[in-house]
Amino acid sequence: MKRNKEMNFFNSMALREKYSTKAYSGSNSSFWMDDNYGRKTSIFDSWGEEEEVKKPSIDVIALAAYRRSISNFVNIVTGRNDINVRFASGDSYTDGKNVTISSNIKASNFDATVGLALHEGSHILLSDFEFLKKLEYAINNEIYLKAEKKGYKKRNVVTHLKNLLNYVEDRRIDNYIFTTSPGYKGYYHSMYKTYFHSSIIDKGLKSDEYTSNDWESFMFRVINMTNENRRLDAIDGLTDIYNLLFKKNHPSTMKSTEDAFKIAVKVYEVILNKLDDGVEETNEYGEVSKKPASENKSKENGEGGSGDDESKELSDEEFEGLKKAVEEGDVSRGHSSGSDIVLTEAQKKSLDKAYDKQKDFVGGKTKKTKLAKKYANEIKSVEESGMTLEEVGDKNLGEMDWNSNKRSAGKTNCIVIERITDGLLENNLCHVLRKNFYGSSDGDSKLVVEGIRLGTMLGKKLKVRNESRDTKWTRKDSGRIDKRLIAELGFGNERVFSTTFTDSYADAHLHISVDASGSMNGDKWDNTIKSSVAICKAASMIEGLTVDVSFRYTSWGHNRGEEKPAILIAYDSRKNKMSHIKKYWKYLRVSGTTPEGLCYQAIMDKISIGSREKDSFFLNFSDGMPMFSNGDIRYYHEEALNHTKKMVKEIRGKGVKVLSYYIGGEYERESNMGDFKTMYGKDAKFIDVNSVSALAKTMNKKFLEKN
Numbered sequence: 001m002k003r004n005k006e007m008n009f010f011n012s013m014a015l016r017e018k019y020s021t022k023a024y025s026g027s028n029s030s031f032w033m034d035d036n037y038g039r040k041t042s043i044f045d046s047w048g049e050e051e052e053v054k055k056p057s058i059d060v061i062a063l064a065a066y067r068r069s070i071s072n073f074v075n076i077v078t079g080r081n082d083i084n085v086r087f088a089s090g091d092s093y094t095d096g097k098n099v100t101i102s103s104n105i106k107a108s109n110f111d112a113t114v115g116l117a118l119h120e121g122s123h124i125l126l127s128d129f130e131f132l133k134k135l136e137y138a139i140n141n142e143i144y145l146k147a148e149k150k151g152y153k154k155r156n157v158v159t160h161l162k163n164l165l166n167y168v169e170d171r172r173i174d175n176y177i178f179t180t181s182p183g184y185k186g187y188y189h190s191m192y193k194t195y196f197h198s199s200i201i202d203k204g205l206k207s208d209e210y211t212s213n214d215w216e217s218f219m220f221r222v223i224n225m226t227n228e229n230r231r232l233d234a235i236d237g238l239t240d241i242y243n244l245l246f247k248k249n250h251p252s253t254m255k256s257t258e259d260a261f262k263i264a265v266k267v268y269e270v271i272l273n274k275l276d277d278g279v280e281e282t283n284e285y286g287e288v289s290k291k292p293a294s295e296n297k298s299k300e301n302g303e304g305g306s307g308d309d310e311s312k313e314l315s316d317e318e319f320e321g322l323k324k325a326v327e328e329g330d331v332s333r334g335h336s337s338g339s340d341i342v343l344t345e346a347q348k349k350s351l352d353k354a355y356d357k358q359k360d361f362v363g364g365k366t367k368k369t370k371l372a373k374k375y376a377n378e379i380k381s382v383e384e385s386g387m388t389l390e391e392v393g394d395k396n397l398g399e400m401d402w403n404s405n406k407r408s409a410g411k412t413n414c415i416v417i418e419r420i421t422d423g424l425l426e427n428n429l430c431h432v433l434r435k436n437f438y439g440s441s442d443g444d445s446k447l448v449v450e451g452i453r454l455g456t457m458l459g460k461k462l463k464v465r466n467e468s469r470d471t472k473w474t475r476k477d478s479g480r481i482d483k484r485l486i487a488e489l490g491f492g493n494e495r496v497f498s499t500t501f502t503d504s505y506a507d508a509h510l511h512i513s514v515d516a517s518g519s520m521n522g523d524k525w526d527n528t529i530k531s532s533v534a535i536c537k538a539a540s541m542i543e544g545l546t547v548d549v550s551f552r553y554t555s556w557g558h559n560r561g562e563e564k565p566a567i568l569i570a571y572d573s574r575k576n577k578m579s580h581i582k583k584y585w586k587y588l589r590v591s592g593t594t595p596e597g598l599c600y601q602a603i604m605d606k607i608s609i610g611s612r613e614k615d616s617f618f619l620n621f622s623d624g625m626p627m628f629s630n631g632d633i634r635y636y637h638e639e640a641l642n643h644t645k646k647m648v649k650e651i652r653g654k655g656v657k658v659l660s661y662y663i664g665g666e667y668e669r670e671s672n673m674g675d676f677k678t679m680y681g682k683d684a685k686f687i688d689v690n691s692v693s694a695l696a697k698t699m700n701k702k703f704l705e706k707n
Contacts, residue, residue, distance in 0.1 A: 060375055060429075061415070063087070064382040065389055066105045066113070073114055074099055074121035077181050083121055087376065088368035096129035104369035115191025116366060118184060122173045123364075128257035135162060138261065143268065151278025151292035152215075160215065164264040165257075166362050167223050168245070172260050175251035195361045197227070204351040205229040207341040214294035218271045220355055223362055237274035241267050381423030385430075389413040390602040392565065397633040397643065412632035414595070414602035415555055415566035419575070420584045430568055431591035432516045432553050433584070445586040451530040452578070454692055455537025461696035462538050462703070507544035508615040508703070509608040510535070511656075515622035515663070516553040516568075517594040524663045525590055528621045531661075531689040533581060535619070535699075536571060540578060548572035552599035554592025554628055561631030565595030567602055595635060596626030596679075597644030600651065609654045617702065618651050620660040620680065621689070624672045644679045659702045662686045 071085040084098045099120045105113050131138065136158045147157045178185060204210065205227055210220040211234045221238055224230060225245065232238045244266055254260050278290030343351060360366055371379075391411055398410030417430055424430050512532055520528065532549055539547040548571060555566040570588065571581055608616035626644050628635040635643070652658055660680035662673060677684045683702070687694040 060378040060382050061387055061389065063103060063105060063371075063375075064379050064387065066110065067101070067379070068383070070099075070101060070114055070117045073184070073187075074117050077118050077177060077184060078121050078125040080125065083124055085117060085121075087371040087379070096124055096127075099124070100368060102368035103371035103375070109194065111187050111190035112194035115184075115187035115189070116195070118177060118187060119170075119174065119191060120364075122177055123169075126173055126176060126257075127169060131257050131261070132162075132165075135165070135261075138258075140265075143265065143272075146269070146272045148290065149277055150272055150275045151290040161261075161264055161268055163219065163359070163362055164222075164267055165261050166364060168254075168260040168264045168267075169257060170362070171245075171251045172254040179252070195366060196358055198354050200347060200350045200354050201358070202227065202229045203341065203343065203347065204354070205231060205234075207343050208234070209343060209348065209351055210355070211235055212294055213274065213276060214292065215271070215275070218274075219359070222267070223358055235274070237270050240270050244270070377423070378427050378429065381421060381427050381429055384419075384421045385424045386416075386418030387429075388416050388418075389564075390416050392598045392601040393633050393635075394643065397635060397639055399632075399634060408632070410633050412598070412630060413564055414598055415564050416602050417566070417568045419572075420568070420570055420580070425584065425587060431555050431566070432551050432568055432589055433570075433587050434589050435587055445582075447526055447529045448533055448582055448585050451533025452537050452582075454530060454690070455534035456541075457692045458534050458696055459538035459541030461692065462542055462700060506615050508546075508617060510539065510545065510547040510617045510619060511607050512536075512547060512549040512619045512621070513600070514549065514551045515594060515596070515620075516551040516588070516590050517592055517623075518590050519594070520623055520663065521590045524623055527689050528663055529585065529588065531695065532621065533585065534692070534695070536573065536581060537578060539573060546573045548574070550599075550603065551588065552595060553590070554595055556592065557630070563592065563628070563630045565598040565602070565628055566592075567599040569603075569606075593628045594622070594624070594626045595628040596622065597640065597647040598626075598628065598635065600644070600647040604647070604650065607651060607654065607656060609656070615703075616654070616656040618656050618658045619699075620658070621663055622660070622676075623663045625675055626679075641675055641679060648680055657702055657705065658683055659698065660684045661689055661698075663689065 067085055067087065071083075074083050074085055075081050086098055086100055087103045088100050099117050101113055101117055136154070139157060139161060143161075144154055144157055147153075147160075152160070174188060177188065201224060204220075205224055206229050210217040213235060217235055218237070218241075221230070221234055222241055222245075225238075225242055232242055244263065249263050254263070276293035279293050280290055283289070357367075390413065392414045393409075393411040395407065395410045398408035400407050417424065420430075420433060425433055425435060428434065512535060514528055514532055516525075536547055536549065539545045548569060550567050550569050552565070552567045555564045557563050570585065607618060608614070625637075626635060626640040628640070648658060658680060660676070660683060662676050662684060664672070664686075673684075673686060685698050687698060689695065
């Protein structure tokens with residue numbers, strides 16, 4: 001930004017030249033958000049081809065992600081974690097406790113929304129809301145008397161000073177953010193560009209609109225003083241106000257809201273001194289009062305100008321050309337006797353609307369799109385379930401554009417749901433967790449019951465991990481005296497010591513990952529559910545063994561190419577009891593294709609890291625080759641197989657022992673087992689997962705391995 005020669009201070013609004021869409025095409029969030037952040041990624045849409053595809057008007061998973069990100073920004077900048085960021089239930093303002101944002105958030109306006117949230121959050125941090133509540137009592141009686149002579153009542157004075165105070169306070173607050181958190185400047189730039197700057201404001205400042213000697217004209221010119229198109233000659237008194245705001249008082253000198261108020265009062269006094277005295281009027285009861293002399297004349301043309309016959313209407317294109325000429329020094333910046341720019345009637349209406357928007361901003365009443373109760377409940381459910389979008393994939397999965405001969409990034413978003421909640425189930429926000437599926441209201445509770453029965457038997461067979469073995473060596477030169485050998489001391493035997501070695505196992509955690517793709521439907525699915533429940537039940541019987549279970553699937557998009565890989569953490573023994581499985585697992589269903597390695601990549605940081613103190617195991621249930629595609633990547637054949645292999649290798653690299661069960665028939669085993677072993681290695685097994693003995697045998701073998 002060019003340094004303003006006249007203003008050596010924080011200039012929060014003179015930002016458009018540097019941060020216009022021409023000069024600033026990127027998002028301030030682009031360094032941490034991928035290009036797909038905020039695009040339509042609804043996870044609750046059609047179940048399949050039999051249902052009508054209905055495009056939702058609100059994407060709650062994206063909104064939840066936006067709200068969470070904005071909340072983090074506010075917490076970081078303010079250094080507080082008690083400021084609630086919420087969606088608007090109507091036009092709102094900062095109330096000293098909450099930050100309200102619009103529900104109409106998308107990638108194009110995310111930066112401006114962040115900026116506004118930071119702005120409101122910093123008000124909560126720094127503004128004195130108790131002082132604001134008592135503002136009318138802080139105003140000196142002399143101000144009320146002066147304003148009364150100009151035709152303004154007490155309520156008008158309070159409103160005027162409140163708006164002036166908001167403007168001065170904004171300078172103080174924004175200066176704080178710029179000096180303490182300079183990395184967030186870009187969000188403020190976007191905010192002011194969205195809520196404050198526009199071409200019509202620039203044109204209005206250069207014209208003779210709002211140049212009458214009245215309150216509205218003064219306010220329009222004052223709140224735009226940081227705009228480089230300002231004209232201090234437009235109304236008598238603007239130069240004095242400019243000096244008060246920007247030369248005599250630097251934002252850093254204001255330490256409180258009361259300091260800002262004192263400056264606002266001085267500005268108001270300048271305005272009152274310049275306004276004409278009010279005009280007396282008598283009502284029907286003979287009561288005499290005053291009204292402003294220029295009431296209803298705030299937008300008359302030419303009152304501050306020369307009435308020059310050379311004035312002409314300029315199109316937007318002509319005005320942009322004039323601005324460029326001014327910037328390059330071809331035209332003088334100001335006029336001492338009015339302007340030669342005249343707005344068309346349409347431009348005047350646009351200017352009035354833009355000014356109203358500015359007044360709303362200064363008054364803390366920016367328009368915010370309401371959020372319907374239905375969507376508010378869904379967003380609450382999304383956040384309670386811990387639902388997030390995690391970027392997965394790599395360049396080898398990118399689509400080739402043969403026209404440019406370049407490959408796309410090969411990245412997409414994976415939906416990760418950290419826990420099952422009632423809201424997740426009731427609002428149908430997860431495709432593998434469905435009530436009333438194909439006419440079933442109770443779900444498959446019999447599978448859970450059978451799984452618990454099998455698990456009780458399995459737990460007894462896996463208890464060997466709880467056991468410890470003591471090995472004793474006698475007739476040693478050192479150690480503890482073996483009482484049975486004491487008698488031999490009389491025969492000259494000095495080796496009467498013994499040592500004991502105890503062989504035991506460290507605590508362990510098991511992560512079970514279940515393929516919930518459509519090909520698992522039927523007996524394979526039933527068997528897998530029973531086996532997974534059985535292992536969870538068995539683990540609950542074994543001291544020092546914890547387990548969590550995830551189901552991986554694809555979530556259909558409401559448009560072709562918008563599918564997402566998805567993974568649901570359906571149980572975690574560190575947080576849930578077996579009653580959790582009994583309550584929810586009867587509603588588990590299959591959905592979509594097999595985004596195998598993509599889902600592993602999404603939860604890589606959630607998989608326990610093996611160590612000497614704690615063993616970690618990863619158990620997979622699946623029935624074949626990974627496959628998935630959307631508008632971002634194609635996940636098939638060698639590329640998908642190699643990516644899954646890479647992810648399994650990365651899991652092992654964390655010290656995690658991997659075991660994989662192939663679920664399928666004899667024919668499937670013969671055709672796919674080779675690829676299955678390529679992905680999961682020599683520990684890939686084809687077993688009857690309903691056989692307690694088979695499960696116990698393979699699991700004990702893995703559990704009892706020593707590093």
